[in-house]
Amino acid sequence: MEGLRISPGLLPPECEALRAQVRAFLAEQLAGVPVSRRVRNWSGANAQFTRAMASRGWIGMTWPRRYGGHERSSLERYVVLEEMLAAGAPVGAHWVADRQSGPLLMRFSPDVLAPRYVPRIVRGEAFFCIGMSEPDAGSDLASIRTRAVRTADGWVINGRKVWTSRAHVAHYMIVLVRTAGRADNRHAGLSQLLLDMKTPGITVRPIVNQLDEHDFNEVTFDDVCVPHDHLIGTEGEGWQQVGAELAFERSGPERYLSSTQLLLEMLDAADADNPRHAVALGRVVAHYAALRQMSLGVAGMLARGENPALPAALVKDQGALVEQSMPDLAHELFGGAVEPDSALDQALRYTTLASPSFSLRGGTREILRGIIAKGLDLR
Numbered sequence: 001m002e003g004l005r006i007s008p009g010l011l012p013p014e015c016e017a018l019r020a021q022v023r024a025f026l027a028e029q030l031a032g033v034p035v036s037r038r039v040r041n042w043s044g045a046n047a048q049f050t051r052a053m054a055s056r057g058w059i060g061m062t063w064p065r066r067y068g069g070h071e072r073s074s075l076e077r078y079v080v081l082e083e084m085l086a087a088g089a090p091v092g093a094h095w096v097a098d099r100q101s102g103p104l105l106m107r108f109s110p111d112v113l114a115p116r117y118v119p120r121i122v123r124g125e126a127f128f129c130i131g132m133s134e135p136d137a138g139s140d141l142a143s144i145r146t147r148a149v150r151t152a153d154g155w156v157i158n159g160r161k162v163w164t165s166r167a168h169v170a171h172y173m174i175v176l177v178r179t180a181g182r183a184d185n186r187h188a189g190l191s192q193l194l195l196d197m198k199t200p201g202i203t204v205r206p207i208v209n210q211l212d213e214h215d216f217n218e219v220t221f222d223d224v225c226v227p228h229d230h231l232i233g234t235e236g237e238g239w240q241q242v243g244a245e246l247a248f249e250r251s252g253p254e255r256y257l258s259s260t261q262l263l264l265e266m267l268d269a270a271d272a273d274n275p276r277h278a279v280a281l282g283r284v285v286a287h288y289a290a291l292r293q294m295s296l297g298v299a300g301m302l303a304r305g306e307n308p309a310l311p312a313a314l315v316k317d318q319g320a321l322v323e324q325s326m327p328d329l330a331h332e333l334f335g336g337a338v339e340p341d342s343a344l345d346q347a348l349r350y351t352t353l354a355s356p357s358f359s360l361r362g363g364t365r366e367i368l369r370g371i372i373a374k375g376l377d378l379r
Contacts, residue, residue, distance in 0.1 A: 009296020
């Protein structure tokens, strides 16, 4: 099991000092914000809140100063994320850009695209979405059919993406496209392009989810022309680049903290003299503690420049199991005793409808377990 060894994460004193600052900021920013909004966790978005975070240096925290970053540690960034998620702060506007788009640009286009766009991310001015999944492809990214052809004027894109979160409000998309014909290697011939969402030929159609909310989208490209220098990295190496990007997507505390508001409301509503409440909720808190140590361990790997892809897949898989179990636990412990429109009721209703998506985003359970099995030479 050497491939899944995760060293416990330890936070230095400066991280706890930072935690106090973040909590004071959140107490001011979220005063009076109801549970019905906090429960949205990192899917909730507020551009003004993003700018307030940026003004305190909490976006692009670990990035080099040459790109406007603050060169703080991965563990300090982890503390900020943890506190934001636990409080249900509306971080969704900048989430993708801060988590993966900025690091991707700095790694694979350090001299061309990163100097242009990363400083705007740090200032809270540029929001990104991810163009990966397609109809009939889902998590099987190697089967995508959206194509980009090099012309004299730039790359011309035709195709379609689905389940593209926040494409209707994002300024930019990092899109995975096929730039060469398929060979025996299905992963060959894929590339990534940076796309301005105002480019002619882009059509964004809403996909309304079972919460009656518009977050997902279908995005169609009809002869969309992208400048030559908006190719990210090397043509044909998109698959390797996506692997690095998904490691960022699967490694953070959001992969086990999405149901936190419901847990907090259950703890508030619990009967201290009821041993059933104590045992059941104590078990969940123990799971949270274990997942937190694992997630901190992955953050430590990132800080040391190690590849956390396999451990991150495990944390994401196990975190989704805990997140998705929370509504059933609430029904089991409180059942018909939940007062209508109470904070517990609001958190329970939202999380019950949202939780099926927790094992889809960032890779389905089947994909993640395939990654883990392959990493352990089990298949």
